[in-house]
Amino acid sequence: MSHTLLVTSSPRGADSLSSRFATEIAEGIQARLGGPLTVRDLAANPPPHITPAYIQGRIRSAEDHTPEQVEAVKFAQAFVDELKVADVIVLGSAMINFGLPSQLKAWFDHVTWPGVTFSYGDAGPKGLLTGKKVYLVTAAGGVFSEGAWAPFDFQTNYLLHLLGFIGLTDVEVVRVEGTVFGPDAVKAAIANAETAIKALLAKAA
Numbered sequence: 354m355s356h357t358l359l360v361t362s363s364p365r366g367a368d369s370l371s372s373r374f375a376t377e378i379a380e381g382i383q384a385r386l387g388g389p390l391t392v393r394d395l396a397a398n399p400p401p402h403i404t405p406a407y408i409q410g411r412i413r414s415a416e417d418h419t420p421e422q423v424e425a426v427k428f429a430q431a432f433v434d435e436l437k438v439a440d441v442i443v444l445g446s447a448m449i450n451f452g453l454p455s456q457l458k459a460w461f462d463h464v465t466w467p468g469v470t471f472s473y474g475d476a477g478p479k480g481l482l483t484g485k486k487v488y489l490v491t492a493a494g495g496v497f498s499e500g501a502w503a504p505f506d507f508q509t510n511y512l513l514h515l516l517g518f519i520g521l522t523d524v525e526v527v528r529v530e531g532t533v534f535g536p537d538a539v540k541a542a543i544a545n546a547e548t549a550i551k552a553l554l555a556k557a558a
C-alpha cells in the first residue's frame with residue numbers, strides 16, 4: 354500500500370500534457386501499489402501569493418497567531434500535510450516563460466518551510482521530507498534537455514533543486530518537449546513520454 358499525491362499546475366486546462374502524463378503516472382502507481390490517491394490541482398485552485406501574515410505566522414506558534422496569520426498558514430499546513438503523508442509524489446509542470454507556472458511557484462513558497470520541511474544545521478540546510486519517491490513531468494514547447502536552449506531551462510533544473518532542498522531527492526523526470534515544432538514533433542514527444550512512463554511504471558510494480 355502506498356499513498357500517492359498528484360500535483361498538477363498547468364494553466365492550459367484539458368490541453369495540458371504535463372497534467373495528462375502526471376495523471377497517467379499517478380493512476381498507474383495507484384493501480385500497481387494500491388492505496389489512496391490525493392489530487393491537488395493548483396491551476397483550478399491556485400494558492401495565494403505569500404504575504405507578511407504568512408511569513409510571520411509560519412515561525413510563530415499557533416496560539417500566538419492573529420486571525421490573518423491563521424488564515425495564511427492554513428494553506429501551507431494543508432500542502433505540507435499532503436506531502437508528509439505521501440509515499441509517492443507526482444508533479445506536473447508546464448514551462449511558462451522559461452520557468453514554472455506561478456501557481457506551482459506559490460505552492461513551493463508555502464511548502465518550503467523552515468523547521469518543517471527543511472532545517473539549517475552545522476552542515477548547512479537539510480531537507481526533512483525524506484524517503485519519498487517523486488515523478489516529475491515537465492512539458493515545454495522548446496527542447497531543453499540538450500542543445501542550444503539547455504542553458505535556458507529554468508523549469509526542470511529549478512524544480513529539481515527546490516525538491517532536493519526539502520529532502521525530495523529520489524526523482525524520476527519525464528520531459529515532454531519540443532511540441533512547438535509542429536504536429537509530428539507533438540506526436541514524437543507524446544510517444545517518448547509514453548515509452549518513458551511505461552518503463553517507470555514497470556519498475557514501480
Ligand SMILES: Cc1cc2nc3c(=O)[nH]c(=O)nc-3n(C[C@H](O)[C@H](O)[C@H](O)COP(=O)(O)O)c2cc1C
Nearest residue numbers: 363365369370371447448449450451492493494495
Ligand atoms: C503563456 C505561455 C508561455 C509559454 N512559455 C514558453 C517558454 O518560455 N518556452 C517554451 O519552450 N515553451 C513555452 N510555452 C509552451 C508550453 O511550455 C507548452 O505548451 C507546454 O506543453 C505547456 O505544458 P502543458 O502542456 O502541461 O500545459 C508557453 C506556453 C504558454 C501558454
